[in-house]
Amino acid sequence: MTGAGGVGDGTRAVRAGLPEPVKNEPTLPGPVFAAHFHLPGEVSGPYRYGRDENPTWTHLERAVSALEAPGREDVETLVFASGMAAVSAVLFSQLRAGDAVVLPSDGYQALPLVREQLTAYGIEVRTAPTGGDAQLELLDGARLLWLETPSNPGLDVCDIRRLADAAHARGALVAVDNTLATPLGQRPLELGADFSVASATKQLTGHGDLLLGYVTCAAAEPAASVRRWRKIVGAVPGPMEAWLAHRSLATLELRAERQNANALAVAQVLRERVGGVRHPGLPDDPSHAVAARQMRRFGCVVSFELPSRERAERFLDALTLVDDATSFGGVRSTAERRGRWGGDAVPDGFIRFSAGAENTEDLVADVLRALDDTADGAAPR
Ligand SMILES: Cc1ncc(COP(=O)(O)O)c(C=O)c1O
Structure with a gap:
C-alpha cells in the first residue's frame, strides 16, 4: 500500500525515525539511560535534563511523525509514559476553566474519570456518541x-473530515484518539485534526510488553503547550520503553496485515453464529461506509455479543489460542468480557476480541471450536 511520501507503508515503517547512518554505529542507536546530560556553562543544546528530552525519544518521535504525517516537516510528536498521559496532556493543556469540550459518550473507559476531573476544574463537558454526527449540535462555543x-x-466510526471542518468553522480545535486504527490505518492530521493522540501500548508496539503514548500536533503553538504540560506533569516514558517501541515499529505493517486479516476472518465466521458482531471492515457493518472513506486498514479488534455472562465466560475459558486479558493490538490474540470492568455500557455477554498474528485458520478454528463446545446443550469433550 503506497501512501503520501512516495513509499509503501512497510518501507516507511522499517525506516521511520532512523538517524543518518554513521560508520561503525548501529542502525537504531540503543536506549540512552540518562537523568542528566553534560551541560557545562550556558544552558544550550537539545539534551539537558531527562524529564525534558532524551535522544531515544527523539528518534521515536520522528518515527511516529513520519507515520502519522508522511512527507510533512511541520508536525511535532511528543511521547508519554502511557496513552492516558498523552490523552490528559492534550485535554489539560488546551482547556481552561470556563471552556467547553465535546467528548465521546462511548469512548475508552477512563474517559468518564477524565470527565469528572475536567468538570471539577470548571470545564464544561458535553458528550455525544461516536456515530451519528450528534457532535455537530454541541460545537457552538466549544x-x-x-x-x-x-x-x-x-467500534463505531465518525467522519473526521466532516466533524473537523464543522469544529474549525466554530473556532474549536480537534483531537482524534487514533489508538485502534494506528497511523497505518488512519491519518487524522490529513483529515483535518489538530492532534492525533494514541495509546502506543496497543497495536502500534504490538507485543503487550510496554505502556506508551504519544501526541502528534499539526502546529507549533499547541505542541509547545503539550510539551510544557509534559514537563510539568513529568509523565515521561523510560528510555527502554521508547527504544522497544521504536524497534517494534519496524514490524508494524507486517503485524497489522496479519492481525487485521485475522480480525476480518474471525468477524466473518462469528457473523454466521452470534449476534452483535462489529468490525469496521465488514462490508455490511454500520460503520463501513465512513470507515472505507477515511481508513486504509480497519484494525484488529472485533466485538460481539454472546447471550449471557455465563456463556461468555465459558467461551473465553474454552479458547486455547486466545488469552483472557484486557488491552488489544498484541501479536497474541486476547479477548475479554468487557462488562467485567463495569465502565462500559455493554451487555453482560459482550466480548471484545483482539486478533493476534496466529495463522488465520488456527485462530478461526479455535474460535469456532470454543463456540461449539460452550453452546447450551453441547456434550462435554
Ligand atoms: C482508545 C484508547 N485510548 C487510550 C487508552 C489509554 O492507553 P494506556 O492504557 O496506554 O494509558 C486506551 C487503553 O486501552 C484506549 O483503548
Missing part, C-alpha cells in the same frame, strides 16, 4: 472536539 474513531469497545 474549545475542543475530542473524537475516538473507531471507538473502544463499540
Whole structure:
C-alpha cells in the first residue's frame, strides 16, 4: 500500500525515525539511560535534563511523525509514559476553566474519570456518541472536539473530515484518539485534526510488553503547550520503553496485515453464529461506509455479543489460542468480557476480541471450536 511520501507503508515503517547512518554505529542507536546530560556553562543544546528530552525519544518521535504525517516537516510528536498521559496532556493543556469540550459518550473507559476531573476544574463537558454526527449540535462555543474513531469497545466510526471542518468553522480545535486504527490505518492530521493522540501500548508496539503514548500536533503553538504540560506533569516514558517501541515499529505493517486479516476472518465466521458482531471492515457493518472513506486498514479488534455472562465466560475459558486479558493490538490474540470492568455500557455477554498474528485458520478454528463446545446443550469433550 503506497501512501503520501512516495513509499509503501512497510518501507516507511522499517525506516521511520532512523538517524543518518554513521560508520561503525548501529542502525537504531540503543536506549540512552540518562537523568542528566553534560551541560557545562550556558544552558544550550537539545539534551539537558531527562524529564525534558532524551535522544531515544527523539528518534521515536520522528518515527511516529513520519507515520502519522508522511512527507510533512511541520508536525511535532511528543511521547508519554502511557496513552492516558498523552490523552490528559492534550485535554489539560488546551482547556481552561470556563471552556467547553465535546467528548465521546462511548469512548475508552477512563474517559468518564477524565470527565469528572475536567468538570471539577470548571470545564464544561458535553458528550455525544461516536456515530451519528450528534457532535455537530454541541460545537457552538466549544474549545475542543475530542473524537475516538473507531471507538473502544463499540467500534463505531465518525467522519473526521466532516466533524473537523464543522469544529474549525466554530473556532474549536480537534483531537482524534487514533489508538485502534494506528497511523497505518488512519491519518487524522490529513483529515483535518489538530492532534492525533494514541495509546502506543496497543497495536502500534504490538507485543503487550510496554505502556506508551504519544501526541502528534499539526502546529507549533499547541505542541509547545503539550510539551510544557509534559514537563510539568513529568509523565515521561523510560528510555527502554521508547527504544522497544521504536524497534517494534519496524514490524508494524507486517503485524497489522496479519492481525487485521485475522480480525476480518474471525468477524466473518462469528457473523454466521452470534449476534452483535462489529468490525469496521465488514462490508455490511454500520460503520463501513465512513470507515472505507477515511481508513486504509480497519484494525484488529472485533466485538460481539454472546447471550449471557455465563456463556461468555465459558467461551473465553474454552479458547486455547486466545488469552483472557484486557488491552488489544498484541501479536497474541486476547479477548475479554468487557462488562467485567463495569465502565462500559455493554451487555453482560459482550466480548471484545483482539486478533493476534496466529495463522488465520488456527485462530478461526479455535474460535469456532470454543463456540461449539460452550453452546447450551453441547456434550462435554
Ligand atoms: C482508545 C484508547 N485510548 C487510550 C487508552 C489509554 O492507553 P494506556 O492504557 O496506554 O494509558 C486506551 C487503553 O486501552 C484506549 O483503548
